[in-house]
Amino acid sequence: MSLKRSNRMMATFSMASLTDVIFLLLIFFMVTSTFVFPTALEVNLPKSSEQTALKPAVKIYIDNQEQIYTAVGDATPALIDSDDLASWLHLQAIQDEISSIGLYADETVSYGRIISVLNSGSEAGVKIVLATNPVPTESVKRFIDK
Numbered sequence: 001m002s003l004k005r006s007n008r009m010m011a012t013f014s015m016a017s018l019t020d021v022i023f024l025l026l027i028f029f030m031v032t033s034t035f036v037f038p039t040a041l042e043v044n045l046p047k048s049s050e051q052t053a054l055k056p057a058v059k060i061y062i063d064n065q066e067q068i069y070t071a072v073g074d075a076t077p078a079l080i081d082s083d084d085l086a087s088w089l090h091l092q093a094i095q096d097e098i099s100s101i102g103l104y105a106d107e108t109v110s111y112g113r114i115i116s117v118l119n120s121g122s123e124a125g126v127k128i129v130l131a132t133n134p135v136p137t138e139s140v141k142r143f144i145d146k
Contacts, residue, residue, distance in 0.1 A: 056102035056129060058092055060085075064106040066113050085117065089124035100127040 061069040061077050068085060069077035072092070080088060092098055101121060105114050114130070121128035 056098070056100050058098050059102045059104060060117060060128070062103070062105040062109045062113060062117065064108045066109055068117065082116065082120075086120040086123050089121055089126055093124055093126045098126060100129050102131050103128050104131045 057073055059071045059077070061071070063069070068080050068082055070080050070085075070088060071077040089101070092101070103114070103117060105117075118128050
């Protein structure tokens with residue numbers, strides 16, 4: 001007596017479960033990417049040929065209306081009076097033992113306003129680094145033009 005199987009093995013693969021997983025991953029990444037938004041101000045930085053890899057944790061922003069904002073880490077920038085800037089910088093230097101502060105000034109800000117912020121930093125005993133946008137090198141320009 002020979003016993004035969006009534007079900008045959010199929011050599012095909014069902015893609016239904018795989019497409020469900022991919023669809024769920026797509027929804028997950030779309031939802032989580034909406035939560036990522038910059039907390040900085042819109043500042044048009046001047047261009048320069050030299051860049052440093054230094055990313056300071058404490059930042060000072062000067063917008064195109066020459067208002068000063070300060071931020072520590074990824075916090076939302078807060079408006080600060082220029083008279084209180086030196087004491088705020090001194091407090092940050094004491095609390096966080098910072099080595100440098102990033103200054104993100106709009107390219108339309110007057111030179112005198114930037115110098116006053118740099119002077120406040122020197123009074124507080126902290127080093128302030130001026131942030132700029134990089135100018136593309138010739139090799140990068142040729143690559144872009146292609």
